[in-house]
Amino acid sequence: MNKPELLIEVYTDVMCPWCWCGETQLQKTLQSQEFEKEIGAYMKPVVQLKPYILDTRLPATSFDPPSEQYDPIESTDYTKGKPPTKREYYSKKFTSLDAFDAKISARAKELDLPAFVWLSDGKVGATWLVHRLLWYALQQEQSGGESQTDGKYQPGIQERLMQRLYKAFHVESQDMSDVNVLANLACEMKLFEGDEEKAKQWLKSDQGEYEVGLALEIGVRNGIQSIPFTIIQDGSDHSSQVLNHVSVQAVFMMTSYTDSFFALA
Numbered sequence: 001m002n003k004p005e006l007l008i009e010v011y012t013d014v015m016c017p018w019c020w021c022g023e024t025q026l027q028k029t030l031q032s033q034e035f036e037k038e039i040g041a042y043m044k045p046v047v048q049l050k051p052y053i054l055d056t057r058l059p060a061t062s063f064d065p066p067s068e069q070y071d072p073i074e075s076t077d078y079t080k081g082k083p084p085t086k087r088e089y090y091s092k093k094f095t096s097l098d099a100f101d102a103k104i105s106a107r108a109k110e111l112d113l114p115a116f117v118w119l120s121d122g123k124v125g126a127t128w129l130v131h132r133l134l135w136y137a138l139q140q141e142q143s144g145g146e147s148q149t150d151g152k153y154q155p156g157i158q159e160r161l162m163q164r165l166y167k168a169f170h171v172e173s174q175d176m177s178d179v180n181v182l183a184n185l186a187c188e189m190k191l192f193e194g195d196e197e198k199a200k201q202w203l204k205s206d207q208g209e210y211e212v213g214l215a216l217e218i219g220v221r222n223g224i225q226s227i228p229f230t231i232i233q234d235g236s237d238h239s240s241q242v243l244n245h246v247s248v249q250a251v252f253m254m255t256s257y258t259d260s261f262f263a264l265a
Helices: 017-030 033-040 086-093 097-110 128-145 157-170 179-188 196-204 209-221
Strands: 005-012 044-051 229-232 236-239 241-246 252-256
Touching: 005 017, 017 033, 017 044, 017 097, 017 157, 033 044, 044 128, 044 157, 044 209, 128 157, 128 179, 128 196, 128 209, 157 179, 179 196
Parallel strands: 005 044
Antiparallel strands: 005 229, 229 236, 241 252
């Protein structure tokens, strides 16, 4: 039996810690017995990750962020090609990093996520290439490279890639604005046939730029000002919440998974 799709669009950015918690909770919910019994038997959940740029001021290590999406570097406190370290960035962002860490670490522990690393020398750069790479992964999914089978929900390649990128940034302090880093991680996830040179060439191209830019524009039109932000079935938006229960009549009951990570002014 072909089940109707339950489309769940999640606006996110790899540098958003609450997004990692939220997407992990979403996957647990979709894989739960309660969901499978009440919803999965009748509808097929389809999760798509959409782009949101959390900080439009950031420079990048390996590329020039597009001027349509990022602030002119001269209007920021940063230097072209030199993203700040995590130590510099988060010490400045939070008046009380310890208090923030305590709050999010408690939630991460509940979800079996590793501890976040805030004060390392890893770089905090523009995430434009990450959004393009996630767009590419979704195209591979939709082109028939992978398909969701009946039974318990299994995350697709886009979601699995994002989980790997979250860990790479928040735990391993890898630079998400470095082409070499992203090519390596993409190939680790079996994208580009495991060919790092092919991955680098794609990342240095303009493929996906228009589509990612359009998705960002749609997010703005939807009034998204903080993430994570979820849109269900192209219209039922639930800011800062994650799917917890849906009746077969499509009455959505949502439960907050914690605070949003607001974009910087």
